Amino acid sequence: MDQAADRPSLIGRRAFLWSAALATAAPIVTEASLAYARLSALGADVPPDAVLINANENPLGPSKAACDAIAQIAPMGGRYDRWDDLDKFTQTFADMHGLKPDYVSVYAGSGEPLHYTVLAFTSPAHGLVVSDPSYEAPVAATKYSGATAHRVPLTASYAHDVKAMVAADPAAGVLYICNPNNPTGTVTPREDILWALANKPPGSILLVDEAYIHLSDEQSVVDMVAQDKDLIVLRTFSKVYGMAGIRCGVAMGRPDLLAKLQAYYQNPMPVTALVAARASLADPDLVPTRKKWIADTRVATINWLAANGYKVIGEPHSNCFMIDTGRDGHGVITALRGQKVYIGRIWPVWPKAVRVTVGTPDEMSKFRVAFKTVMDAPATA
Numbered sequence: 404m405d406q407a408a409d410r411p412s413l414i415g416r417r418a419f420l421w422s423a424a425l426a427t428a429a430p431i432v433t434e435a436s437l438a439y440a441r442l443s444a445l446g447a448d449v450p451p452d453a454v455l456i457n458a459n460e461n462p463l464g465p466s467k468a469a470c471d472a473i474a475q476i477a478p479m480g481g482r483y484d485r486w487d488d489l490d491k492f493t494q495t496f497a498d499m500h501g502l503k504p505d506y507v508s509v510y511a512g513s514g515e516p517l518h519y520t521v522l523a524f525t526s527p528a529h530g531l532v533v534s535d536p537s538y539e540a541p542v543a544a545t546k547y548s549g550a551t552a553h554r555v556p557l558t559a560s561y562a563h564d565v566k567a568m569v570a571a572d573p574a575a576g577v578l579y580i581c582n583p584n585n586p587t588g589t590v591t592p593r594e595d596i597l598w599a600l601a602n603k604p605p606g607s608i609l610l611v612d613e614a615y616i617h618l619s620d621e622q623s624v625v626d627m628v629a630q631d632k633d634l635i636v637l638r639t640f641s642k643v644y645g646m647a648g649i650r651c652g653v654a655m656g657r658p659d660l661l662a663k664l665q666a667y668y669q670n671p672m673p674v675t676a677l678v679a680a681r682a683s684l685a686d687p688d689l690v691p692t693r694k695k696w697i698a699d700t701r702v703a704t705i706n707w708l709a710a711n712g713y714k715v716i717g718e719p720h721s722n723c724f725m726i727d728t729g730r731d732g733h734g735v736i737t738a739l740r741g742q743k744v745y746i747g748r749i750w751p752v753w754p755k756a757v758r759v760t761v762g763t764p765d766e767m768s769k770f771r772v773a774f775k776t777v778m779d780a781p782a783t784a
């Protein structure tokens with residue numbers, strides 16, 4: 404190909420992407436920004452021996468194979484993305500999920516495509532429908548799209564109430580379903596999600612966030628992407644794969660849907676993230692081993708809470724759960740901080756409930772001691 408002849412269109416495309424980025428400069432709200440804003444609000448100089456179970460991170464970190472892959476590629480890090488790493492990862496991920504590679508877009512975490520989906524598909528005329536409580540990032544993005552956010556309570560079993568969600572806005576642009584849900588860790592049955600897909604308002608899309616799907620027994624809805632339905636499914640390597648600080652996430656959808664997200668600008672992927680993610684996928688034991696490790700710790704903690712008369716909300720199947728403390732949640736969070744245990748935040752709809760992330764067994768035993776101490780003391784505001 405004549406490179407000189409190609410140059411104007413390349414420059415034109417870059418200029419378009421840059422102007423799109425400027426026109427929509429919209430800070431992305433993430434789990435990290437929410438969790439660490441809370442730490443600053445606590446006036447935190449976080450002590451080195453603090454228990455940090457506040458951001459749904461995975462204390463196991465990246466697998467050994469992922470770390471080895473990072474170490475191997477690091478000396479080549481003086482160059483930008485070598486492109487074949489992006490292609491190899493995309494192909495591997497697509498093959499594993501029964502998709503063609505152009506149905507997969509890779510980002511530095513799934514927070515980016517989540518935010519861009521809301522920007523691309525909602526507007527003052529086309530609202531966003533979410534559950535309450537659920538992950539806050541989609542609603543935060545409506546600040547930039549001008550959309551109305553319709554908040555629908557969870558069902559009695561703490562699933563997404565898909566019938567009420569579908570009815571919430573006949574002109575909806577996006578219906579967001581987080582399965583398992585952050586913060587409750589509770590799941591929504593696949594048949595409910597398929598019902599929402601079949602009955603959602605015309606012109607809307609379903610945004611199914613499967614950040615925590617590997618930690619549950621729920622079946623993914625990625626097969627609906629292969630069937631060209633109106634949905635985008637998000638995955639992240641921040642949770643079961645322990646790569647929150649390495650940054651890799653994936654959006655899966657029809658190429659015409661994904662193209663709308665890419666208009667918001669995509670930074671080249673760090674090669675370290677691409678090789679670490681591919682190495683993680685290559686280990687068939689990684690997900691089942693980690694899923695069991697996290698589930699064992701979660702179940703032991705929840706059993707202890709129940710045995711001591713504390714109320715866990717619903718049946719969590721994730722690396723987080725909520726406790727209804729029966730008192731002001733902020734007060735509990737602040738008092739736990741005094742014990743060097745940092746838990747997650749509260750959601751305004753349930754001001755007495757606090758979110759706890761599942762840490763290591765040792766961290767959770769420190770949490771148990773601290774929680775009992777705090778709850779045995781009179782409530783503080």
Ligand SMILES: Cc1ncc(COP(=O)(O)O)c(C=O)c1O
Nearest residue numbers: 434512513514538614639641652
């Ligand atoms: C429900 C949900 N979706 C998406 C994300 C984004 O994760 P990341 O940007 O690290 O991939 C998170 C992070 O905690 C989350 O809880």
